[in-house]
Amino acid sequence: MKIIINNSSQQPIYEQIIDQIKSLVVSGELKEHDMLPSVRSLSKELKISALTVKKAYDALEEEAFIITVHGKGSYVAGMNQELIMEEQRKEIEADLELAILKGRRCGMKDEELTELFNLILEG
Structure with missing residues (x-):
């Protein structure tokens, strides 16, 4: 799993992690039951605080993108197609x-x- 942090971005680091993991799930690069790196290992790899990674993982769990099993790690949750479509709509809406x-x-x-x-749509 490749996550790139942009330190010059106005977007908080934990949100960058959330967005990139969501994108990996929506694109199918991360599949149901795939294990995510531990909080410690990802924080070490990205050279950021473990609390920042934990905050991102907690938010992803709240949004039902991942499941954390205490003592075993965090895994990609089974995604329903409507949730994936809603995420894609949100991204397009933000771009527009x-x-x-x-x-x-x-x-x-x-x-x-x-x-x-309308011209571009016809294109």
């Missing part, structure tokens, strides 16, 4: 929001953005 903000910063009106979007 960024594109709209960028267009507005450049002075584009909503009608122009809509026209551009």
